[in-house]
Amino acid sequence: MSVSDEILVRKSQQGDYLSFEELVKRYEQKIYNLAYRIMGNKEDASDVLQETLLQALRKLPSFKGKAKFSTWLYRIAVNSCLMRKRKQKKMDIVSLDVPILTKKEDEIKRDLGDDWSKSPLATLENEEVKKTLSNAIDSLPEEYRTVFLLRGLDGLSNQEVAKVLKISLSAVKSRLHRARLFLREKLSQYFREYRSRA
């Protein structure tokens, strides 16, 4: 049976390097994945990974264990990504006017189109679909994308994402839902265009 994070954290706080290294081994892949998806390239993802774990090492003595270690660590990672993005001046201006994200129900109904869900093309093995989805995720406003990506990380629940980002549960649910509607719309657009090409 593996040792819990709590025990490893306590031992690390007492100066046991091997315990800290075990925590690093547990989370480096997850942090790298999250950072890669937020930042969009390997160089920034590597830098964020290093920054996150260095900050964790520095702040570990003052970690009280009120939140789960993973939640605390993901928060450091997300903040590191967002700081880096701001520095790079690539931060999207988050606007509630992003058209598809604020679509009304009647507009969604009008644009429904075909049911492409059972199409043999609706798979990630279809490179066009994979690219469409990937580009759509990248084009989400930052606050939606961060919620969406965290939700996909390590099976984090809505409540855990709310804790990582220090926002309300209803804000998490709303952003996740709008993000998914946006992605569905982008995929529907792809299938409409595909049909018109055929």
Place this chain on the structure above:
Amino acid sequence: MIDFKKLCELLSDYFDEELESDICADIDELVSEDFGCKVLFNTFNRTVELCREMEAEEIEVPEEVHIRLHEFLKIKIRKREEI
């Protein structure tokens, strides 16, 4: 009573299994009766599935990054111990 508008609001909760069973049953009934609702329901479901498949694809930490990271942290810890 659930209609198209309500369905739009509830889809995420439905697929995240965060709805009461009676509301799920109402949604299932609506979807079986209304073509527009069925299209939205199915395509939303497939979108969530595709997202989950994509999220499951791990991006490996490059070996050189892994080695550099552990060496870097070892140095930092050693320096801290010396203080």
